[in-house]
Structure formats: structure tokens, C-alpha cells
Amino acid sequence: MASLDDLKKRISSVKSTQKITKAMKMVAASKLRKAQESAEKGRPYSEKMNNIILNLSNSISDKENSPKLLSGSGEDKVHLCVVMTADRGLCGGFNTNIIKKAKLHFEKISKEGKILKIITVGSKGYDQLKRKYKENIIEKISFKESKNANYFDADKVGKIIIDKFEKKEFDVCTIFYNQFKNVITQIPQEQQIIPLKASESEKNSSEDNYEFEPEEDEILSNLLPQNISTQIFKAMLENSASEQGSRMSAMDNATRNAGEMVDKLTIQYNRSRQAAITKELIEIISGAESL
Amino acid sequence: MAEGFKLEIVNPDKSFLLKDSVSEVVVPAFEGDMGILKDHISIISFLKPGIVKIIESGTNEENYYVEDGIIEFKNNCLSILTSNIFNLKNINKNYVNDILSKAQKDLLEKDLSDQKRYLIDQKIEVLQSLNIN
Secondary structure: OOOHHHHHHHHHHHHHHHHHHHHHHHHHHHHHHHHHHHHHHHHHHHHHHHHHHHHHHHHOOOHHHOOHHHHOOOOOOEEEEEEEOOOOOOOOOHHHHHHHHHHHHHHHHHHOOOEEEEEEEOHHHHHHHHHHHHHHEEEEEOOOOOOOOOHHHHHHHHHHHHHHHHOOOOOEEEEEEEEEOOOOOEEEEEEEEEOOOOOHHHHOOOOOOOEEEOOHHHHHHHHHHHHHHHHHHHHHHHHHHHHHHHHHHHHHHHHHHHHHHHHHHHHHHHHHHHHHHHHHHHHHHHHHHHO | OOOOEEEEEEOOOOEEEEEEEEEEEEEEEOOEEEEEOOOOOOEEEEEOOEEEEEEEOOOOEEEEEEOOEEEEEEOOEEEEEOOOEEEOOOOOHHHHHHHHHHHHHHHOOOOOOHHHHHHHHHHHHHHHHHHHO
């Protein structure tokens, strides 16, 4: 049984941990509001962009000569996976969930005998993947310096991807990120960005006849690289909102657990203090009786 | 004119501007400036650096500088997607000089495609004309 002193020390250490987790929760909550706002504000842009591209690709006449970014390189050998995680830990299952999803996908790819290449965005993803997939990781990117997700960072990632595609380093590109639903729920997503996959629901969206200026192909070849950056930016925004949300709920749980622990330890402390007093009394009484 | 059309300008980070009824918008489309009025045919085009002029019903006129973007007009709703836009009214001279000197630096690079060179030239031209004002 721990001595009184030990218990006292433990109680104070748990209390100070609780203070830290509480502070982290507060910080995450205030950051969350901002991140959530920008994630929601960023949605129209990427949705509009997607719509325009869908309309374009529907009306493109010459499917065979359409830009490679849309139709793919014609092969399905090398898969590039962009795993987007946070740069910091202590945010519950946030990073692990993305990694889990990505690993499932990796296994599927390697089972099919295809070549796997990985780009990690955010240092936590690299830390978790380097053990098993070290030789597959061709690039690791981290934006620790920049405070908020911004478009220029996304554009950088997009340019790297396009550059690699043009050098024919991969055929299919998929990104992994967490979609923010609410504070407690974040859904890990995989989204294929090269070649572009239209989600079924949107396919029947319009039969409109658009006029294009300049020609479809030219617009598309300008638009598609932009779209990739946009999709990555969207993923980054969703990710940062998810990260803060998941950190907030994780820290909330931690604070509560610490509170429970303090209560338990305090009871234990009081009991053993009482026991010590009783023991002393008994000693005194039995000493007096024997006289 | 009684009714106008809807205009929406979207940035990557936010919805920049939303107007329910404008009567005319002039956009710097890639192949020349283009005025869009109500009941224009559905069109998709992309922008070069230039000035977007928005004319609301009446004589109210607003000018915005854009660097790039895509426009889509459909069912009397014009969407402009752009990564960089600001109002000419509260433009900052230092900022203009900043991007101007950056553009001039970009122009010195050797392996520029013709299209890029054209876009940068455009940018410089527009920015310089801004400075005069």
C-alpha cells in the first residue's frame, strides 16, 4: 500500500495533468471554431469547381484525346497515395483513423500486385507509416510553420503531384483525409483525384449545352491542375477542422478521467490517513490498558 | 431594366461576394473582355488578369482586380471562381507594387511557355494602368 506521502504526490501530479488537458481543450475549442468556419466557407469553391469540371467532361466530344489528368494515363500500375494527417499528436484517434484507412488501401494495392508510392502530408502520418512502408514513401511534406491551412500550401502539394504525374511516375492518385462532420464524428475519406472520378449522384446533373471559350480541351487542361490543388485544399481544411474537433473531445475525456482519478485517489488518501490515526489510537489505548 | 441576374464570387477560403441582382458584369475572359447581361447563353470560360466590372441596377459600378479564375454562367446565375481578388476601392498601393515587381521578376525566367508569358504581360499591363489612377 502506498504511503500517505506518495498518494499526496500522485494527487497533485494528476491535478496538474488535468490543468494541462483542460487548457488544451480550451485552445482546441477556440481553434475549432475558426477551422470549422473556414472549412464550411471553403466548400462552395470546391463544389462549384467540381460541378464545372463535370459539366465540361460530360460535354467533351473527343474522349480519347482528352487531357491525361481526366482520363488517366491509360494504365493502372503505379498507385500514388497522399496521406494527409496532422503535425501534432494528442488528438484522439484522428491520425490513427486516417492511417488505418490508408493501410487497408495499401494492402489491397499490394495484393493486386501494383506498385505503391506514398506522399505524406503532415509529420504524424510519416511517423506512423515509416515503420512499415519506409521504402514506399517518396516524399514527406509538413506545414508546421504555417498556422492555418492556406491555399498556397495546397497549391504546393498539387504542383508536386502534377509534376510527378507528368513525369509518368504514377497512374492513379488517391488522397486520404478526415472529413469533418461534427465535433465527435470525423469520417476518414479516400478520394481519387487522378484520373478524376465523378461520383454517381452528380453525373446526371445537367444536360445543358454550354458555350465554351476557348475550346473545351483548353479549358480543361487549365482547370484540371487547379482542381487538384482545390481538392487538396479542401482536404486540408476538413482535416484541420477535424483535428481540432477530435483533439477537443479527446482532451475533454482526458480532463474528465483525471477528475475521476483525483476523486478516487483522494478517497484512498483519506482512508489511509484515517487508518493511521485509528492505529495510533489503538496503540495508545492498549498501552494504557496494560498498565 | 427591371430584373438582373445573380452573381457569386467565390474564393478558396470563402464566399467573397454575393449579389442577387446585377445588371451587367464585364469579365476579362481569356480571349478578350466579355460583357455578360441577363439571359446570356450558358457559358464556361476562364479569366486572365484584369478588372471585373460589376454594374448593379442603376449606375452603381464596382471594380475588382482578379488574377485568374473561371466563370460559369447558367440559368441567370454567374459564378466566378478565383484565387485572388480584391476591390479596387480599398486597394493598397504597396500590395500592387509588390505583385507587380514579382510579376516582372517572373518574366525574366527563361523557360516560360508562351501562354504564361502572355498572362504575366497582361498582369503587368493591368497593374501599371492601376497605378496611374
